[in-house]
Amino acid sequence: xxxxxxxxxxxxxxxxxxxxxxxxxxxxxxxxxxxxxxxxxxxxxxxxxxxxxxxxxxxxxxxxxxxxxxxxxxxxxxxxxxxxxxxxxxxxxxxxxxxxxxxxxxxxxxxxxxxxxxxxxxxxxxxxxxxxxxxxxxxxxxxxxxxxxxxxxxxxxxxxxxxxxxxxxxxxxxxxxxxxxxxxxxxxxxxxxxxxxxxxxxxxxxxxxxxxxxxxxxxxxxxxxxxxxxxxxxxxxxxxxxxxxxxxxxxxxxxxxxxxxx
Numbered sequence: 001x002x003x004x005x006x007x008x009x010x011x012x013x014x015x016x017x018x019x020x021x022x023x024x025x026x027x028x029x030x031x032x033x034x035x036x037x038x039x040x041x042x043x044x045x046x047x048x049x050x051x052x053x054x055x056x057x058x059x060x061x062x063x064x065x066x067x068x069x070x071x072x073x074x075x076x077x078x079x080x081x082x083x084x085x086x087x088x089x090x091x092x093x094x095x096x097x098x099x100x101x102x103x104x105x106x107x108x109x110x111x112x113x114x115x116x117x118x119x120x121x122x123x124x125x126x127x128x129x130x131x132x133x134x135x136x137x138x139x140x141x142x143x144x145x146x147x148x149x150x151x152x153x154x155x156x157x158x159x160x161x162x163x164x165x166x167x168x169x170x171x172x173x174x175x176x177x178x179x180x181x182x183x184x185x186x187x188x189x190x191x192x193x194x195x196x197x198x199x200x201x202x203x204x205x206x207x208x209x210x211x212x213x214x215x216x217x218x219x220x221x222x223x224x225x226x227x228x229x230x231x232x233x234x235x236x237x238x239x240x241x242x243x244x245x246x247x248x249x250x251x252x253x254x255x256x257x258x259x260x261x262x
Contacts, residue, residue: 023064031066035074054092087220100257105200118157126152136168139244147171149178161219165247196236203233221250
């Protein structure tokens with residue numbers, strides 16, 4: 001009898017990894033630089049699309065026949081060039097389009113995101129009554145220790161984090177706001193429910209700093225990449241202060257634009 005011998009199937013590269021021969025040094029060009037150029041050209045061609053995940057370092061190592069240190073060097077160079085973002089524990093992603101956050105008299109999160117043809121969403125991190133700190137009290141024009149409604153939210157555009165905001169409202173001045181925020185899907189709708197039908201931005205201050213570990217994790221941004229930080233005071237139509245807010249935005253995913261008022 002003849003014994004049937006099954007030959008193993010040829011190995012195929014993991015999804016998203018192109019098979020190819022190991023790289024060779026060309027004209028003194030370092031291997032990591034060659035990899036960076038190849039990946040850059042593929043990103044420019046739309047593969048992966050903005051926000052899409054790149055293959056792992058191990059998959060790139062297999063594809064190019066180099067060690068992971070060489071691959072990491074190439075990816076870090078592309079990150080510095082703003083072409084991709086590297087998230088600890090999650091991998092590397094093609095950088096999304098930069099969102100212009102235009103500071104105007106009426107700045108609304110959902111309108112801002114939809115203006116860029118993206119779908120806004122959010123995750124509530126905190127919603128409770130707290131005592132006003134000195135900074136919050138000064139912003140709201142109330143005494144330190146007075147009761148304020150604290151609303152913290154992670155804002156997303158097409159599922160990608162673009163803002164981490166803290167909103168403080170004077171509880172005595174805006175009675176019923178806490179249950180209104182619990183019952184609605186946004187600040188504007190909650191304020192309307194208690195009789196505040198419009199509000200305007202009075203002051204905006206902008207600064208920058210590095211994120212703390214929690215901010216970096218929530219915003220999916222490296223610890224060494226600065227955040228844009230805004231502090232804002234909003235007032236109702238009669239000029240009464242109704243909100244003191246602080247928001248953090250990941251760079252270069254978001255840039256803040258000031259336009260002159262008409």
